[in-house]
Amino acid sequence: MKKKRKNTKSKNPTIHEKMTKKILISVIILALIIFLLWNVSVLIVPPSEPSNVEKVKFDSRENFLFKIETWTYPMKGWVTTLENNNTTIPLGFAGQTYELNFGKIPIKSNSTKFINFNTMDVAKVEFYKYGNISPYVIIPKNFELKNQSKEVKIIFTGTEPGNYTGFLVIRTIVPKNRIIERVL
Numbered sequence: 001m002k003k004k005r006k007n008t009k010s011k012n013p014t015i016h017e018k019m020t021k022k023i024l025i026s027v028i029i030l031a032l033i034i035f036l037l038w039n040v041s042v043l044i045v046p047p048s049e050p051s052n053v054e055k056v057k058f059d060s061r062e063n064f065l066f067k068i069e070t071w072t073y074p075m076k077g078w079v080t081t082l083e084n085n086n087t088t089i090p091l092g093f094a095g096q097t098y099e100l101n102f103g104k105i106p107i108k109s110n111s112t113k114f115i116n117f118n119t120m121d122v123a124k125v126e127f128y129k130y131g132n133i134s135p136y137v138i139i140p141k142n143f144e145l146k147n148q149s150k151e152v153k154i155i156f157t158g159t160e161p162g163n164y165t166g167f168l169v170i171r172t173i174v175p176k177n178r179i180i181e182r183v184l
Contacts, residue, residue, distance in 0.1 A: 035064075049130045050167045055099060066173050073168040075133050077102035077111060079158035100168055102156035111156045115170070118149040124173040131166020139168065 013021075050057070050072045057072040076099070102111035117125060127139040138155040154168065 046126075046128055047169050047171055050169065053167060062176075065177070066175055069172045069174075071170045073100045073170070074165070075100040075102070075129075075131065075137065075156075075168050076163075076165045077133060077136070077156040077158075078104040078163050079107055079136075079161050080104060081107050081161050100154060105156070105158045107158050107161055109158045111158070113154045113156075114151050115154060116149065116151050117145060117172075119145045119172075119174075120147055121174050122146050126171045126173070128169040128171070129166060130169070131164070132162075133164035133166035136160070136164060137166070137168070 047070060053072050053074055059070045061068050100113050105111050123145045125145060126142045129137050129139055136157050140152045
C-alpha cells in the first residue's frame with residue numbers, strides 16, 4: 001500500500017508572495033495613473049504661445065481618449081486718435097478669413113469679428129489670446145457644444161492708441177468615447 005504524500009506547500013501565501021502581489025498591483029495602478037494623466041493633460045495644459053503664423057493655422061492630433069483640433073489666428077488692430085479737432089478719420093476695415101484683422105479704429109470704439117462653430121459631436125471649445133493685443137481683445141468664455149452650431153464674437157476695444165498684434169488660439173477637444181464626455 002502506497003502512502004499518500006502530504007502537500008508540503010502551505011495554503012497560506014508566503015511573505016514573498018504577498019509582497020510580489022502588492023508590488024504588481026502598485027505597478028498596474030501607477031501605469032493606469034500615468035496613462036490617464038498623459039491623455040487627460042490636454043484638458044489642463046493650455047497651448048503654448050504661437051510664433052511666425054501669418055495666416056490661420058490648423059493642427060489636429062489625437063490621443064487614446066480625445067481628438068484635439070487647434071486653430072491659430074493672427075490678430076491685429078490699430079487704434080488712432082483724432083488730431084487737430086478733426087471729426088473725420090479714415091477707417092480701415094478688413095474682411096480676410098485667414099486672420100482676425102480688426103482694422104483701424106478711433107480711440108474709445110470697438111471692432112467686432114465673428115467665428116462660427118458647427119459640430120455633430122460633443123466638443124469643449126477653449127479660447128486663448130497672446131501678444132500685446134491681448135488686453136484689448138474680449139473673447140468668450142470656454143464652452144461646450146453638443147450637436148449644435150454657435151456664433152461667437154471677438155471684440156477689439158480701442159482704449160489706448162497704438163498698433164497691436166497677437167494671436168487667438170481656439171482649441172476644440174472631442175472625446176472619442178461617450179463615457180469620456182463627462183470629463184469635459
